[in-house]
Amino acid sequence: MRAVQITEFGGPEVLNVTELPEPEAGPGRVLINVSRAGINYADTHQAENSYLSKASLPLVPGGEAVGTTPDGRRVVALLGTGGYAEKAVAPEEMAWDVPDAVDDVTALGMVVQGASAWLLLRRSVHLAEGESVVVHAAAGGVGTLAVQLAKAWGAGRVIATASSEDKRALALDLGADVAVDANEPDMKAALIDANGGKRVDVVLEMTGGEVTDQSLRALAPFGRLAFYGMASRKPPTPVQPAALMAHSTTIAGMWLAHVFQLPGDVMRTALGELFALAADGRLRVVAGGEYGLTGVREAHEALRSRRTTGKLVLDPAR
Known part of the structure; x- marks a missing residue:
């Protein structure tokens, strides 16, 4: 072969x-x-x-x-x-x-990226209705689905970041309320400005480096940042646990492989929900x-x- x-x-x-x-x-x-x-x-x-x-x-x-x-x-x-x-x-x-109504590309988009977006929002940050959500790399595989899921699950404001005008337009088309240039030199200020001058509740982050550092500083009291990748290949600045107390913030890490260590068949639950949303036209890859x-x-x-x-x-x- x-x-x-x-x-x-x-x-x-x-x-x-x-x-x-x-x-x-x-x-x-x-x-x-x-x-x-x-x-x-x-x-x-x-x-x-x-x-x-x-x-x-x-x-x-x-x-x-x-x-x-x-x-x-x-x-x-x-x-x-x-x-x-x-x-x-x-x-x-x-x-x-795979249901007949789900094509190959959609099936593949759900099994890693879709499941990752589901876990990030459901398990890592426990998104609550009305909260603001920042999705970095919003035009990517996980990002495009996270934008749609956050909106479908009641996020108050979805803030997407992407590196080009076309990618930002895509994020807006998928339901983001505002799109921010990923190359903003002061990402903390850009995210707070995009949220109407208020700190943000949730950040989904996979870039690393300064983007992670500034996103963490943009979190509201009891805000959560879920870290699931390092596309820049630059590690963030190490965080001292005591520094998290400044705004009662939480940092979560997520690697999809760990879903199989959870009790119950969480992956089957996630895919069942994702495939149903896709089959109904409410979620697209x-x-x-x-x-x-x-x-x-x-x-x-x-x-x-x-x-x-x-x-x-x-x-x-x-």
Whole structure:
């Protein structure tokens, strides 16, 4: 089968298309004929071995895929690795049936980005009706869905940040009340101004560096910042616990992998709600572009340079 393989860690240049033996599904695992694989920012970290979970070589990247099983089920699955290929294997408990009304791109957009947005708002910050919500990188995969979910769940004011006029226009089209230039030199002041002169209640942040630092300083009393990525690859300034008392603020971290350690099937609950909203037309995944296997380097370059919007997918038949 055709697949993308990494034999050394690095940037997009280490992604190579090759022929590999087809994977075999052992006990408790399911084989998927991949129709589309998801391309995530985390994949760029996996390629350079800078992700939270360390990788080993050789490696077929790609943590999510949608397709059909040998018995005809249409599923979307979390894989860990192996998605950038014509066939992939997933644990049975991490493969979920996809409703007919949900297309491939939407299914892939929900299984990582949608579930992340759901968890950030439901579990990490416990969004309450009427609260203001800042969504950084609002034109990205998680951001586009977080804007829509925050609005649907009663946020009083949704403030989106994005790096270009087109991306800010997209965030507004998805329901954001105001869009802020992500390159504002004084992000604290920009966020407070966008909230009518008041500090903000909730921030969803995945940029890192000064953006995290200034967003934290913009929080209202009992405000919450949920940190779920570091796209700039620049760490924020370390926070002293005593400093959180200044405004009774909270910082939460979120990594999707930990959802499987929660009691009950939280992931199935999240996907059930997300798929229902999508099927009813109340939540949409923004298609960010489709690439063939030979275009995978281009896709990673676009992600790393923050030129993308919405959900990127890989078609292994191309």
